[in-house]
Each structure stands twice: as C-alpha cells, then as structure tokens.
Amino acid sequence: MQVYEHHASSPPLQAALKGTLPHSISLSYRTKHPSRTPNAHILATFPPAASTDSIPRCWAAAYLDRSMRPETELWIFTTGEIPGHCESPDEKEGFCTECKKAVLSLIDYMGTLPIPPMHPWNEPAMELARQHEKEHPQTGPDAVYPPGPGLYMRHLLIPMVVTLGACHHEVVQLLAEAGMLRKEFPGHEADLNKFWFKVADLPQTRDLPEKLRWGEMREKDLAIVQARTSIPRTARTLLSLKSVGVFEKATDKPVAWTFLGLDGSLTTLHTEPEWRGKGIAKAVTMKIFKEHAPELAVDDEENAWAHADVYVGNVQSESLCRSLGGKPSVKILWVRVHITKRDSSVT
Template structure:
C-alpha cells in the first residue's frame, strides 16, 4: 500500500492534459515523441474514456519549473485490451540521454512514481469506458529503458512481469532533413499513393502483428503500386507516431523500395499531409522500435536519417499482485 508521502497521480481532462502536457513534453523531443504523439492521436475519442494523469494536479497556471526534473505524465486507454494501453514519460529520461545515466536518488524517484502509477491505474474505476471492467494486466507501450528498469525491479519480485520485449529505439526527423530527399526515381510503371482500401487485406495478411482493418484505415500511410495498380510496398505511421508496418513484397525486394516508401511517408508526415486523418506531424520526429540485428529495418532507419537513442520496451504488469 502507498504511504501518505508517496507520489500521487491526479486526473486531468483531455483539454487540460493537452494544454499542460504538450508544453512540458516539447522541450524533451525527440525522447518524448511517443507520448507527445499518443496524446494527440485522433483515436482518443471522448467515448473511449481515455485517462490523462500526472504527479501534479491540474492548475489554471503552468506547472512550476521545479516539476521539470521530477514529474511523470501518463496517457492510458485501458479499453484496448489487445493492444498497448499506457504511455508515460519522465524528464529524467532526457537526463539519462544527455549524461548516460541517472543517480541512485533519481532511480528511487522513478521507482516510487511508477509504483504509485501501478496502484493508481489498478484502483481507478472508469465505469462507462468500453470494456469495463478492465483486465488487471497493464500494458505499457514504447517505454524507455530508464523506466523499464524500475518497473522490472517492482514487478519481477512479485512475479508480476508477464511480458517484456526490448527494442532499439530509433529516432528520425521528419522536417528539413537531407536524408529524406529521394536520390533516385521509382522504376518505370511504379507510382505512389495511399494504400487502396480494397487492397488492405494484403497489408493485414503480411503483418506478423495482428492488425485491425478499422484501425489501419485511420492511420497515415503510403504505398507503391505497380503498373497494374497492385500493391508492392507500403508503410504506416502508428497511433503514437511510430514508423510501422513497413513491407515490400518478396518479388520486388532489392529495388530500394523500402527506403523510398519510408522517406516518402516521413516527408508527407512532416509537412502535414495527413491532417485529414487527424495527424499533423507537429513533433517533427518519428520513432521506430527495431530488434537489435534486424539488418533490413536498421538500413531503412539509417536511410531516413535515424539514430539509435535508447532502448524501448513493451512491458505488461499484473496489477493484481500489487
């Protein structure tokens, strides 16, 4: 149980969260890119009853600067039972990126806030949310290793860590980047377009991760079509601004189509071409979770000007054990 001196999370309305959290996150770009984008995703309909919270209360005035080194921000859509639900950020992530480490005292701060977060999510009832009552499994998405290390320290001794995958976190700019300039044209007969809806089944059938057609229709995307108008390559921007679902059909590999479609997608995202879908690309960054040693994905991320800026994890916690 939490003590009286434990950190406490406070609920914000969606409007309050956007006006308060985004200015706090912006100075920490690109490290804060996943939460910065997830907060603004057009899929955050009021009917989904998403949860916005922080370790400080809502206020009509901006949070004091003393919060800059110690606060935790969180977005949660617990109704997404089969998908990642929770994104969180602490400015100490940026300190780790700059210095290569955080102090023992800072680790203790992070751990205390994450314990408070687990208890907060466990005990917060959202009776009118889709899918209530929620599963006790908390699914953290694209969480920086600085935070994951403390989650492990909390969850593993309780046998509450149910899923833990680690990825290299690549970050790439989407604006004014010389890397996004196409160095060669597409082969004759090929063209660029958004993924045709009547060919979306091809995208779904080739994805190693289960995807929902309804979700894919709402995400920024670009495809390459052959002379007959059939899909040969495609890429999507995920709900938190990640470059995802990039694929080239086997018979068309070796033509440079993967880097071409990735550059085209990031260029269009950066200039706001997906505003009709509710994605404005305001952060100026894109991120991608890539398994260490995945040569193909690493080559694409280098081609778009990306660099590894840390380790991200997808971590599930059984809150019933807390």
C-alpha cells in the first residue's frame, strides 16, 4: 500500500481525521499542534490530492518526528480502531486485512526515512542511556532491566527504535506479531484507558479557595513540574503546551497544574499534598478543557472533544475523569517499536 507525505493542513487528511473523531483524537490534535519541527513527517495511505469522496474506507495515518526523542516520536491511527469498522464475518475480531496493511505500510515507509540528530537539549537523556548500558550490559529482547530513569532512555542507543504513544492496543498487538515490539523496554505491560469528554457536557468550573488564584505555568515554575513527574519532558516542550496553574496569592507558589500534551491529552496533572481533597484537580481539568480544547477536535456533528489517558488501576484519576462525564473508550499503550525489524510473513 502506498504512503504519502502530507502537510499539517492537508484538506483530505484533516477531513478524514475529523470524520473519525473521537477515535482519531490523539493524531488529530498532534497534527494541529504548532510545536512542529522541520523533521516532522505527517503520513497517510491516501494522497494529499485526494478528494474527500475518494478517501478509501480503510486507511492509516501517522505523525513522526524522530528528532523529539526521548519524548514521544510517533502517533498512529487507523480506521480499524473504530468499533464495527470491519464488516467481514471472517474478521470479526481484530483489524481487517486492509487496515493491517495500511499500518504496516506506514511503518515500512518510516524505516526508509533518514534519522535526524537529537536536539541538543535532550542530550542528557542519551547520557542516562549510556550509563544504564554500563551498569546493565546485557542487550536484546530477552534482557531484563531493573526499574530506574535509565531504563526509559536505554532504547536511545538503538537508532531505529521509536517511542510510539497513545497507541490502540490492537495496533500494538499487530506490531508485536510483526516482531517490532521491543519488550525489554517499558510500556508494553502498562495499559491505559483513554477517556473521552464532550466539552459541551463538562460541569461548570468551580471557584478556587480564597487564598488561591488562577494563572498559567511560567518558565520559572517548570523545575517543580519536572520534579513531580517521571515522564521525560523538556522545559522547551512544556513551554510549548497550553497550561493552567493554581497559585498561592501570598507566595506566588504553584500548588496545582496541568497541561494539554502535544496530542491534546490531559497531562502532568498534579496537586501538591497540602492542597489535595479540595476539588482543585477537578477544577484545573475543567478549566483547561474549556479554555483550550473547544476548537481543536471538532467532529462532523460540531461536537468538540477532549481526552485523557489514565493508567489502569489509577483509581483516583479514573474517578476524576468519570466525575467529569468521561467514559473509558479503549485500551492504549506507550511502547518502543523497532521500525525496521518487521517479520515479512505478517501482512
């Protein structure tokens, strides 16, 4: 199946993503985010000159930027993710043959692209990877590494291993069957539930306690944000994201915050311990969705969508999402895949 490069504003691509919302929400947001380097590739299995009427029933699209490693480099969506998409009685389970071909064609194409250099500000991540290799020299798919910061960077030593984010569990399964999933690296064992929210159905944003005020997260606040999360995000990336913060009026200290990730998902939601149990996390979430989500993912019926990815078993975050009317839609994962190591017998 042929693969085509698209511009972010490609009319057929944006029409295809719009018509498949909310299922395509991560890729839809990512293609629209202004933080896009010259190394980004937006790909689809239909041409940029296609009319909306000529877009095939089965297709796949992706956003790839290898220069962003160790942050998420790749997002993929295929129409096979939509429940009921496959009509064949022989293919009731899993993706249809054409959707599988579309995904694998994208991956094959990615393997032919040049690898740009890592951004200089991410070089400390490579140092962590090298140190991890010294401490744990075993390599290969059967290697077992102990938890630690270096584990999340170790894949950087293998140039063709890519971090694939917010990926539908059946796409991950397909890549595993094709021999591309690298199980010695973290992610494949950690399912997340994707929650969708209709922005129009969100509750009213509640007032903050008297001693607090609203604001946006500033550059001087990012050190504490990075210290409170294990997810590798540079200050540069965080500054490119929409944010909502809550600050003590007396000290100007941030006590709660969240961001909309590069794919529009709720990310880095945090409340300092002394302010928990007061509904602040819920208020922060409602505010960022209402202020920054309404125009970014709007379906053909003019419904605006927002979303959040929550690790299975994170009862507190799941409860928060449900209290806002969110519904768990599908299992997703963040995984490392080897984009040039495909079993050619899998088609």
